[in-house]
Amino acid sequence: MSAPCLISVIALIAVVFIGQKFKINMGILGLAAAYICGSLIGGLPAGSILGLWPVSVMTQVATIMLFFSVALNNGTFKSFAEKLIYTGRNLAPVIPFLLYLSIFIVAALGAGSTAVYIMALPIYMVAKQIKMKMGLFPIIVIAGLNGGAWQVFARDGAMAAGIMANAGFSQEEVSFLAGKLGIHYLISSLLLFAAGYLIFQGWKCQPLVTDAPPPYTREQRTTLILVGLFAVIYMVPTILNNFISHPVLALLASRVDLFMLSCVFAVICLVLKLSSAKVMIDTVPWMALITVGGMGTFVKVCTQLGIVDVLSSFISNNVSPALVPNLLAICAGCMSLFSATMGVVLPAFYPLALSLGGTMGISMPLMVSAISIGSGMSGISPFSAMGAATYSVVEEEDNQTVFNSQIFTVVLGYAVTQVCIIAGLYAI
Numbered sequence: 001m002s003a004p005c006l007i008s009v010i011a012l013i014a015v016v017f018i019g020q021k022f023k024i025n026m027g028i029l030g031l032a033a034a035y036i037c038g039s040l041i042g043g044l045p046a047g048s049i050l051g052l053w054p055v056s057v058m059t060q061v062a063t064i065m066l067f068f069s070v071a072l073n074n075g076t077f078k079s080f081a082e083k084l085i086y087t088g089r090n091l092a093p094v095i096p097f098l099l100y101l102s103i104f105i106v107a108a109l110g111a112g113s114t115a116v117y118i119m120a121l122p123i124y125m126v127a128k129q130i131k132m133k134m135g136l137f138p139i140i141v142i143a144g145l146n147g148g149a150w151q152v153f154a155r156d157g158a159m160a161a162g163i164m165a166n167a168g169f170s171q172e173e174v175s176f177l178a179g180k181l182g183i184h185y186l187i188s189s190l191l192l193f194a195a196g197y198l199i200f201q202g203w204k205c206q207p208l209v210t211d212a213p214p215p216y217t218r219e220q221r222t223t224l225i226l227v228g229l230f231a232v233i234y235m236v237p238t239i240l241n242n243f244i245s246h247p248v249l250a251l252l253a254s255r256v257d258l259f260m261l262s263c264v265f266a267v268i269c270l271v272l273k274l275s276s277a278k279v280m281i282d283t284v285p286w287m288a289l290i291t292v293g294g295m296g297t298f299v300k301v302c303t304q305l306g307i308v309d310v311l312s313s314f315i316s317n318n319v320s321p322a323l324v325p326n327l328l329a330i331c332a333g334c335m336s337l338f339s340a341t342m343g344v345v346l347p348a349f350y351p352l353a354l355s356l357g358g359t360m361g362i363s364m365p366l367m368v369s370a371i372s373i374g375s376g377m378s379g380i381s382p383f384s385a386m387g388a389a390t391y392s393v394v395e396e397e398d399n400q401t402v403f404n405s406q407i408f409t410v411v412l413g414y415a416v417t418q419v420c421i422i423a424g425l426y427a428i
Contacts, residue, residue: 002306002404003040003041004037004041004043004305004306005302005305005306005307005310006015007037007041008033008037008038008041008042008301008302008305008307009177009302009307011033011036011037011298012033012298012299012302012345012348014033014035015029015030015295016237017331018342021254024030025287025290025291025294026291026294026295026343026344027289027290027292027293027294027295027343028289028290028294029294030291030295030296030297030298030299031293031294031297031298032292033298034049034052034230034294034297034298034300034301035049037298037301037302037305038301038304038305040414042301042304042305043092044301044304049297049301050297051326052296052297052300052301053293053296053297054162054163054165054166054292054293054296054297056162056165056166057292058162058289059162059259060159060161060162060259061155061158061159061162061284061285062284062289062348063259063260063262063263063266063287064153064154064155064158064258064259064262065155065280065283065284065285066262066263066266066280066281066284067230067262067263067265067269067280068109068155068227068262069275069279069283069284070223070226070266070269070274070275070280071109071223071224071227072114072118072283073275073279073283074217074220074223074274074275075217075220076186076216076219076220076223076224076227077105077106077109077115077118078106078118078119078122079214079216079220080102080105080212080224081100081102081103081105081106081119081122082122082213083213084098084101084102084105084120085098085099085102085126085208086210086212086213087300088208088398089207089208089210090207090208091207091365092130092203092205092206092207093202093203093204094207095126095130095132095184096132096136096140096197096202096205097193097197097202099123099126099127099140099144100140100143100147100193101144102119102122102123102144103115103116103119103123103141103145103148104144104145104147104148104189105148106118106119106148106151107144107145107146107147107148107149107154108147108148108151108153108154109148109154109190109227109231112147112149112154112155112156112157112159113149113155113156113379113386114155114285115145115148115149116141116145116386116389116390117146117389119141120141120333120389120390120392120393121393123137123140123141124137124207124393124394126210127140127355128395129203129208129210130206130207130208131205131206131363132200132202132205133200133201133202133204134394134402134405135196135199135200135401135403135405136196136197136199136200136202136393136400136405137402137405138380138387138390138402138405138406138409139192139193139195139196139380139405139409139412140193140196141380141386141390142192142377142379142386142390142409142413143189143190143192143193143196144193144381144384145191145379146185146188146189146373146376146377146379147185147186147188147189147190150181151185151186151299152175152178152179152181152182152258153231153234153235153258155285156342157178157181157182158258158259158341159288159292159342160178160181160346160372161175161177161178162292163292163296163342163350164177164178164344164350166296166300166347167347167350167351167352167353167354168354169207169350169354173364176365177364177365177368180365180369180428181365181368181372183203183428184365184369184373184420184425184426184428185369185372185373185376187420187425187428188373188377188413188416188420188425191416191419191420192377192409192412192416194411195412195416196409196412198413211304218330219274221275222272223269223274226265226268226269226274229265230261230262230264230265232263233256233261234256234258235423237249237252237253237256240253248362255330266280267408276312281343288342288343291340291342291343292342292343292347294343295340295343295344295347296347299347299348299351300347300351303351311352312352312356313353315327315352315356316356316359316360321360321361321362324360324362324367325362325366325370325421325426326368326370326418326421326422328349328352328353328367328370328371328372328374329370329373329374329414329417329418329421330414330418331349331374332345332349332370332371332372332373332375333374333375333377333378333386333410333414333417334378335348335375336374336376336378336379336380336384337381337384337410341372341375341376341378341379345371345375346371346372346375348384349371349375350368350371353367353368353371359397363426363427365426365427366421366426366427369426370421370426373417373420373426374414374417376418377410377413377414377417378410378413380406380409380410380413381406381407381410382403382406382407387406390402390406391403391406
């Protein structure tokens with residue numbers, strides 16, 4: 001390992017530590033470290049470092065959020081979730097699944113992982129009313145959140161696709177892998193929910209007693225129609241093209257771009273006065289994008305200095321190809337306990353997956369899903385942002401139970417990921 005490469009590894013650890021310790025945005029730290037390690041120490045042209053900034057990530061997430069922010073801000077998704085839960089009020093064993101489905105839908109239809117801030121409190125309140133065992137509460141939150149947020153049309157799925165492109169995957173590979181990742185996350189989330197339902201006896205819940213939610217407003221009805229239309233226009237030709245070989249379907253699938261379609265629907269929302277451009281722009285998670293952008297730039301500098309080649313060579317020479325996905329899932333999960341999945345883990349591991357996939361002949365969807373899902377399962381840890389948001393809505397009498405259950409959920413999530421890898425479910 002060369003001196004610049006070793007220094008960049010030390011700097012990467014330092015950036016994560018300083019960012020966590022002093023609550024400084026790691027993207028800003030990462031960009032500074034990219035310049036110091038890359039140009040001042042590594043000898044890379046200073047002007048080339050800014051060119052490594054992952055513009056595709058910023059663009060894709062921004063376009064997705066411009067449209068879906070409308071439904072978030074006018075309460076459409078929250079109202080839809082409340083009505084969904086209310087429909088199962090007399091079917092107590094079904095209510096935990098409806099809670100899972102409600103946060104899944106809110107996360108999938110644009111909110112991404114921010115759905116935890118919208119849905120954690122309503123889910124907890126319903127769980128208390130139906131006397132559900134609190135151990136199931138964090139499982140419902142993370143299973144539904146991950147299952148929905150990582151779909152290709154949701155915020156986290158779009159960010160993951162952008163990070164893949166920045167890591168060196170071709171656009172065709174990105175589209176294919178992002179779609180597979182959404183499917184694999186859905187499988188994992190359903191298995192995690194099912195395991196939690198059985199362990200904590202979800203069928204023993206009591207009927208829900210609640211008032212009927214208010215009807216949709218005019219703006220909410222219009223927004224819901226637009227979201228449904230968006231889903232049909234994007235998903236139908238894309239899905240059918242995977243099963244039916246026809247030139248018309250192939251043409252439609254090639255012309256329907258998820259992110260550009262979001263821009264078109266955002267304009268429609270503006271014309272119908274469902275939102276304003278300022279509200280749409282303010283809803284874009286700019287701080288998260290700066291974190292991803294800065295750290296993505298730094299990781300690319302580390303890659304040019306040879307860190308990925310060193311790690312790839314070490315794993316290739318010391319680990320059996322059959323065990324590499326299991327190892328990467330565990331490493332990504334452990335790293336995610338102390339750092340952000342989008343800002344640190346994926347930018348660091350996706351280039352490694354690309355390198356190992358080429359040298360060891362391992363299925364690329366398997367590698368990408370093992371890394372992403374292994375990392376995402378740590379999200380419910382009480383020491384993470386999403387886990388802390390979940391824990392913060394809990395009443396004092398349930399604090400210890402939910403805290404312990406969050407730790408248990410992380411372990412259970414890791415176990416589910418390993419089972420999926422071994423069973424070949426990420427090869428689907």
